[in-house]
Amino acid sequence: xxxxxxxxxxxxxxxxxxxxxxxxxxxxxxxxxxxxxxxxxxxxxxxxxxxxxxxxxxxxxxxxxxxxxxxxxxxxxxxxxxxxxxxxxxxxxxxxxxxxxxxxxxxxxxxxxxxxxxxxxxxxxxxxxxxxxxxxxxxxxxxxxxxxxxxxxxxxxxxxxxxxxxxxxxxxxxxxxxxxxxxxxxxxxxxxxxxxxxxxxxxxxxxxxxxxxxxxxxxxxxxxxxxxxxxxxxxxxxxxxxxxxxxxxxxxxxxxxxxxxxxxxxxxxxxxxxxxxxxxxxxxxxxxxxxxxxxxxxxxxxxxxxxxxxxxxxxxxxxxxxxxxxxxxxxxxxxxxxxxxxxxxxxxxxxxxxxxxxxxxxxxxxxxxxxxxxxxxxxxxxxxxxxxxxxxxxxxxxxxxxxxxxxxxxxxxxxxxxxxxxxxxxxxxxxxxxxxxxxxxxxxxxxxxxxxxxxxxxxxxxxxxxxxxxxxxxxxxxxxxxxxxxxxxxxxxxxxxxxxxxxxxxxxxxxxxxxxxxxxxxxxxxxxxxxxxxxxxxxxxxxxxxxxxxxxxxxxxxxxxxxxxxxxxxxxxxxxxxxxxxxxxxxxxxxxxxxxxxxxxxxxxxx
Numbered sequence: 001x002x003x004x005x006x007x008x009x010x011x012x013x014x015x016x017x018x019x020x021x022x023x024x025x026x027x028x029x030x031x032x033x034x035x036x037x038x039x040x041x042x043x044x045x046x047x048x049x050x051x052x053x054x055x056x057x058x059x060x061x062x063x064x065x066x067x068x069x070x071x072x073x074x075x076x077x078x079x080x081x082x083x084x085x086x087x088x089x090x091x092x093x094x095x096x097x098x099x100x101x102x103x104x105x106x107x108x109x110x111x112x113x114x115x116x117x118x119x120x121x122x123x124x125x126x127x128x129x130x131x132x133x134x135x136x137x138x139x140x141x142x143x144x145x146x147x148x149x150x151x152x153x154x155x156x157x158x159x160x161x162x163x164x165x166x167x168x169x170x171x172x173x174x175x176x177x178x179x180x181x182x183x184x185x186x187x188x189x190x191x192x193x194x195x196x197x198x199x200x201x202x203x204x205x206x207x208x209x210x211x212x213x214x215x216x217x218x219x220x221x222x223x224x225x226x227x228x229x230x231x232x233x234x235x236x237x238x239x240x241x242x243x244x245x246x247x248x249x250x251x252x253x254x255x256x257x258x259x260x261x262x263x264x265x266x267x268x269x270x271x272x273x274x275x276x277x278x279x280x281x282x283x284x285x286x287x288x289x290x291x292x293x294x295x296x297x298x299x300x301x302x303x304x305x306x307x308x309x310x311x312x313x314x315x316x317x318x319x320x321x322x323x324x325x326x327x328x329x330x331x332x333x334x335x336x337x338x339x340x341x342x343x344x345x346x347x348x349x350x351x352x353x354x355x356x357x358x359x360x361x362x363x364x365x366x367x368x369x370x371x372x373x374x375x376x377x378x379x380x381x382x383x384x385x386x387x388x389x390x391x392x393x394x395x396x397x398x399x400x401x402x403x404x405x406x407x408x409x410x411x412x413x414x415x416x417x418x419x420x421x422x423x424x425x426x427x428x429x430x431x432x433x434x435x436x437x438x439x440x441x442x443x444x445x446x447x448x449x450x451x452x453x454x455x456x457x458x459x460x461x462x463x464x465x466x467x468x469x470x471x472x473x474x475x476x477x478x479x480x481x482x483x484x485x486x487x488x489x490x491x492x493x494x495x496x497x498x499x500x501x502x503x504x505x506x507x508x509x510x511x512x513x514x515x516x517x518x519x520x521x522x523x524x525x526x527x528x529x530x531x532x533x534x535x536x537x538x539x540x541x542x543x544x545x546x547x548x549x550x551x552x553x554x555x556x557x558x559x560x561x562x563x564x565x566x567x568x569x570x571x572x573x574x575x576x577x578x579x580x581x582x583x584x585x586x587x588x589x590x591x592x593x594x595x596x597x598x599x600x601x602x603x604x605x606x607x
Contacts, residue, residue, distance in 0.1 A: 030471025103147025
């Protein structure tokens with residue numbers, strides 16, 4: 001083993017550890033990989049930054065812009081309204097029907113965006129028709145992943161594997177080249193999840209709806225110096241007897257009273273941590289209390305939503321913001337988030353699902369200020385009506401509101417946006433243009449017709465994914481330059497000597513699937529693809545079945561909630577436990593491993 005191979009393994013090990021522990025944001029990890037490769041000499045500086053100019057990276061960027069155009073111009077909303085019109089079917093039929101719709105859409109649109117749409121639809125339908133939402137959400141997430149694996153543009157993983165394989169001399173895939181195999185695997189997944197859904201959590205009170213619509217938050221209030229309640233017992237406050245408001249703690253001079261009784265006397269600058277829904281919070285007297293604002297910049301009067309003059313001039317709305325994996329708000333404290341949203345909205349409270357569910361003892365004083373957000377948490381924001389539109393441009397968050405978006409949609413732009421998607425798919429599928437060329441043409445059409453605004457696009461693109469791809473692609477180059485892929489292949493060949501080619505293909509499928517359950521599926525694809533191609537060459541077998549094994553297996557990370565962003569998203573809603581992914585997702589992974597290996601083995605010579 002050469003020194004260069006050892007260096008690659010060190011970088012790979014640290015990368016996998018950082019991805020698995022989420023110690024750093026994925027874009028920061030990717031950038032540090034580039035730095036490490038340059039400083040170690042494993043790649044030239046030009047090779048280290050080649051990921052930014054990779055066809056896969058640019059193609060994914062163009063597809064992101066197309067998706068944003070579809071959303072901004074009402075195509076996604078049109079799709080949502082169409083799905084809502086579906087008649088409620090028996091659960092045995094509802095699961096496969098919704099899975100099929102989710103998979104079909106995910107073949108051409110971001111899987112995460114599709115699952116977000118279905119979360120909102122299912123929450124509303126389950127509340128109206130009183131069915132168990134958790135029995136639908138996991139099947140829909142899994143179907144989105146399976147559907148995205150059916151076409152070349154279905155997921156970023158497919159595009160990335162195709163790009164890496166091309167650079168290593170493999171033949172590129174056409175748009176629908178592996179759709180036949182993907183559809184069979186999708187059918188297997190639909191049949192399995194239709195039967196397995198009966199073992200998913202049953203909810204008589206619509207747990208999912210409560211998770212997304214439940215508006216109970218923690219607030220930190222401070223007694224104002226001019227309050228009439230100073231010197232009176234806390235029970236004199238009008239909100240104290242409100243059953244929807246619960247006083248959790250009272251903090252005075254950094255001394256915590258864990259159980260303030262009704263006779264506890266209020267003093268100036270006392271801090272109350274309360275648990276309340278939005279409606280009840282709005283009834284709390286702003287003359288007596290203000291939101292605690294410790295160690296943060298004071299809001300100017302024209303931006304302060306509690307300021308009397310401003311309140312008279314503008315209308316405000318309470319907005320609930322769900323934090324998704326990859327959000328810039330993750331691991332940020334409440335005070336830091338207030339500063340990030342300084343010119344847009346005023347954070348009022350936090351809904352921390354883990355603390356509520358586990359009954360953890362709250363870390364006081366300054367709980368609100370020091371509570372760091374994680375995926376699945378919610379923020380309650382107060383914003384001017386005209387500023388709410390900016391909240392929709394925040395990456396990796398969902399705006400949850402009790403009313404539909406009321407933005408004026410231009411029918412002309414909606415039609416052009418839909419036609420641009422059809423054009424991209426048609427050109428790429430027919431082979432007239434590559435996916436990159438067709439995606440560039442689609443974005444060009446949106447720009448010419450003013451259907452998108454680049455200044456808004458810059459804010460809405462998920463740049464973390466772009467940096468992840470740009471950082472991981474040169475890592476694959478480093479593996480090839482240092483001959484690490486050859487070394488690993490030789491070890492595998494020695495270990496698998498005498499085994500049937502189907503067994504070797506299955507082992508590759510399994511290794512990829514297991515790795516993608518704990519780190520990014522894109523990162524897994526970049527690491528394993530060079531090994532797969534070298535392994536095929538060592539066995540004197542065609543490379544395509546080995547490349548497809550990596551492509552499918554990297555996507556099929558069903559057995560952990562962190563393997564795919566949509567799994568993390570539905571796990572964050574609180575309606576599932578880890579065991580649901582481990583048992584049901586694990587069984588589906590095993591079945592797909594066997595079926596996928598047998599399917600792809602038909603592409604091997606002599607079989």
